[in-house]
Each structure stands twice: as structure tokens, then as C-alpha cells.
Amino acid sequence: MISERLQALRQVMHREGISAFITPSTDPHSGEYVPNRWKSREWISGFNGSAGIAVVTLDKAALWTDSRYFIAANEQLSGTEFVLMKEKIEGTPSISEWIAEVTRKESEAGTKVVVGVDGWVNTTSDVEDMRAELATYSLELRTDIDPYAEIWTDRPSIPTGKVFIQKMEFAGESASSKISRLRKELKGKAILASMLDEVAWTLNLRCDDVLYTPFLVSYLLVTPETANIYINKEKLTPEVEDYLKAEGVGIRPYEAIAEDTAACTMPVVVNPAGTNYAVYSAIKTPVCQTSPIALMLMYKNETEIKGYRSAMEKDGVAMVKWMKWTLENVPKGGQTELSLAAKLEAFRAEQEHFMGLSFESIMGYGPHGAIVHYEPTSESDVPVKPEGLLLIDSGGQYLDGTTDITRTIPLGPLTPEMRRDYTLVLKGWIRLGSAVFPKGTCGTQLDALAREAMWKYGINYLHGTGHGVGSFMSVHENCALYQIRMQWKPTPLLPGMTLTDEPGIYIEGSHGVRHENTMIVVESDVPTITFGPYYQFEHLTLCPILTSAIDTDMLEESEIKWFNEYQQKVYDRLAPRLDEAHRQWLYEVTRPVIKK
Secondary structure, three states, X not given: OHHHHHHHHHHHHHHXXXXXXXXXXXXXXXXXXXXXXXOXXXXXXXXXXXXOEEEEEOOOEXXXXXXXXXXHXXXXXXXXXXXXXXXXXXXXXXXXXXXXXXXXXXXXXXXXXXXXXXXXXXXXXHHHHHHHHHHOOOOEEEOEOOOHHHHOOOOOOOOOOOOEEOOHHHXXXXXXXXXXXXXXXXXXXXXXXXXXXXXXXXXXXXXXXXXXXXXXXXXXXXXXXXXXXXXXXXXXXXXXXXXXXXXXXXXXXXXXXXXXXXXXXXXEEEOOOOOEHHHHHXXXXXXXXXXXXXXXXXXXXXXXXXXXHHHHHHHHHHHHHHHHHHHHHHHXXXXXXXXXXXXXHHHHHOOOOEEEEOOOOEEEEHHHHHOOOOOOOOOOOOEOOOXXXXXXXXXEEXXXXXXXXXXXXXXXXXXXXXXXXXXXXXXXXXHHHOOEEEOOOEHHXXXXXXXXXXXXOXXXXXXXXXXEOOOOOOOOEOOOOOEEOOOOOXXXXXXXXXXXXXXXXXXXXXXXXXXXXXXXXXXXXXXXXXXXXXXXXXXXXXXXXXXXXXXXXXXXXXXXXXXXXXXXXXXXXXXXXXXXXXXXXXXXXXXXXXXX
């Protein structure tokens, strides 16, 4: 089947005079999760991982992916022409290097080597970087062809889910108000919102077009006088159509976006890292900058903050029920990573306003906990035993908020190394989570707080320590703008920003430990003497951390005090929502930790 698809692709390439075609894992809106319509890389290669780039020449094929998928890609590409290219491994060529080498004979014969991409699924930034790199090898780039529109005969349609309104009781600000604020920021310019979170937030609309995120496939074009959503009209109910009209928003066909942007005579603000090249190319006077919408949605209003607190209480109830059930049922046997993930989702589904998971649950038992983004499958699923550590990273989508939480569950006997790592991660989690910092501080400046204790043991982790979280939006929000991580992210952390605190330790072949809460930046209660104001974090997540694995000798008195106060807060907020059995269980696991 893959060979037939490659043959069809090469026929188009030959006809169009293209020597190589690059297929990424992206869609027109630069989303984290790609609707089936745009899974062309998976269709042409057979590899279904979330990250990868397929490159096909007239006689060869290769696929680049990262270390998370080396094993899976090797298996899925077996029997095809595709050669696996392992990113960041010494000796692996870049895509441009590989194309230049494969097409060397064409170049030496004086034939112009043209590389093709679909401008609709490649961002402007990516295209410009690609063009520059290809030029160093005397390769040209063409961006105006989508061969899959022709050769993928049973290609899925653009998602047809029905759009619904995120009501004011959850949004806290009307769409017309947001558009008015936006126009003041634009000062006479227009703006194209291509990223789906920006459209959803601005218009207070939600849908189920994208896995785990309540977004609608659409664009938004706002000028000083007009605002139009570009969407397939079949997705809109009469209620939504009336709502948009009342908010001053017109409705245009999804396919009309390039035509309308081309007709726009004023400067148009675009984010080149989030706008596909096809639409960007249609704009007469693009103004490339960070989207004002992205900056606006970072700061949660009081209604959204209230919603977070409600959602976190409900999510905490589900987690408490799941933790108690897991600790009681794992010793009985018969539980696996997948069965425990399903049980947690069932407990969440009992909660009011639950709309689904915010990402695929990471349920890693034993050595699987050391795989940072491990997601159990029917092939990888293993029994969970009453020993060692179980790492669960999961979250829910609720109408009133998005949750993201990680807990590491001690299931029985532990090694000294497991206790050490459990406690080191806890120390980092507490130190970051209890930080007080002056205005102007960014996430990079705080990142070392989460790592310093484990650094003294010669231990580190390579992922970020904290990312933005949306309000019934994406669980990974605005990561290009602000995070807590070692790499430089200069955006200051200011009140209203929601982000995570999630240090971890991963020992290959043995265990993984991560503790994670979602937090919000608030004004500090520390009196300012000089150079204020000062800020701190309020922990929104409400769920106990089990204490049986803690080595209290490794904790400072101030850390124990802060931890006990957090555990007490968890009990006080969740106990009224629990029945007597769960309330008593929570009381026992949140009893104060005392230094031995």
C-alpha cells in the first residue's frame, strides 16, 4: 500500500518538475494535535507518531523523528522504502543535506533541483528557514502544491463538529469586548488569527474538531471596521449564527481566507510562527509580530480564575477517588496501566461539566515511568504490581477550566534510590511552588529553584519545568511565549498567568518521579521593602502527595511547613465534596509530615 502511494506521489512530482517533496506533521493552524484531514505524513509513510517529517525523492524516501519514536518508527517503516533518520543522533544528516546528496547527479547534470512543500501546512517561519537552508545547497523551494489533494482519494473531510458558545458564566468577557480591546491594540491595523486557540478565545466559541482541545477549525480576520470568522457554515447552529451576528462578527467560507486577506488594503498583523505560508503570501502588507491575542489570553480574568478553582476541586475529587481505588485494588491483581488510566477517566466523567481528557494520560509503571512522554498502548501495557512507583500525568477538560496534574504513587516496597528521587523532586516542586519574586522575573530565572537540590546529587532532567495552561482551552498554552525552563524565555510572569510546576527525575530501566501542580501568579503577601511589587504562586491543583515515600531527613523545616500547609489546604477544600470513606482516607494521607 505504501509503495502504491509513493508511486502516485512521484507521478505528481514528475509532472510538476519536483525532485523532492517534504511532508511535515502539521496542519494549516499549527496545532499540537492534527485532525485526520491533514495527517498526510502518516498516510504516505505509515508512521503514526505525533512528530516526524517524511521526505520523498523520485527514487528514495526517508523519515526524520525524535528519540521518543525511534523504536515505533523502525517497526512501522519496516517493509517500506522509508529509511529512519534519527534526529539529534551523530551522523544523521539534515533534510537539506540528505536531499542535496540524493539529488547530486541531477545537480551535476545541470538540472534545476526543486523541493516542494504545501504552503497550507507549513508556517511562514518554517518556510523561510527551509528556503534559506536549501539555498545553501543550491536547491530551490516551491510552496504552491498539495499532491495529497489529488492522490489521497479517500482523504477525510475538514472536521464537521458543531460549534457551541462558551457562556459568559465561564468566559467572563464578551467576544465584542475582546474585539474592541484588540482593535485598540492594533491602532488602525488588521489582524489575522490563524491559530485555533486565538479564534476560540476571542469569539468565546468551542468545538470538538481537535483531539483533547475544544477548538474549531477556522480563521479570524479583524479590521478596524469588520470582524469575520472563516469556517464551514455547516458547523454553525442557528443559535451560534445569531450569537455571532449579535457580537458583530460576520461569517465567511473557510476557503475564502486567502482571497479576503489578499483584498485587505491595510497592514495585517500576523504571527509568522503560527500562520501558514499560503495565507501569509496572500497578504499585501504583512506586519510580523507576536499576536496581541496571544498576549491577551495569557491573563485570566476573575471569572476564569473562579472557574479554575471549581474545576480543580472536581478534578481533585476524581484523583482522590482514583488514588484510594488504585491503592486498594492493585494488591488484588489484574490491574494494568491501561485499566488504571480508564478508571481515572471514569472518575473524571462523574464530575459536573466534564468534557473529556486534556491529553492522553501518561500512566507509567516502573521503568515506563522513566519514559518522559510514555503513553500505554495495547502493545506496551504491563501489569501494575504492589511494589515500586507508578507515575500518572493526566488532565481533564471542564467547561470551567483545564487541568493538568502529575502524581507519583508509591505502591509498595521501594529502593533507597526511589525514596531519594521522590524526595528530591518534592524539594524542587516545593521550592519553585513557594517562590516569591519581583516584577520583571521570567520563568527561566526561576527554573533553577526546581533543579538545584537534584543537581547536588548529579541529577537533572531535560524537559521544561512549567508551561502555560488554558481555561477550557489547550493544556499547553502559549509555550512559545512563556514557560519555566532552562532555555531562555524572557516573558515576565505576571498576575493572571497560569502555568505548571513539574520537576522530575527519570532513571532508565528503573523508575520515574514527577510531581506537578497547575498554579496562577498572584500578588505576594510578603511586605515590599524595596523594588516591588512582588509575586508568588497560588496552587490551583488540589490533590494530596502521598507521604510514604518521603525521606524527611532530606527536607528542611521550611519545606515541611509549606508542604503540610498545602496538604491541609487540599483536605479543607476537597473534604466537603467527599463521602465519609473518602474523606477519612484523605484525612489520613494529608496528616502532617514530621521530621524524624
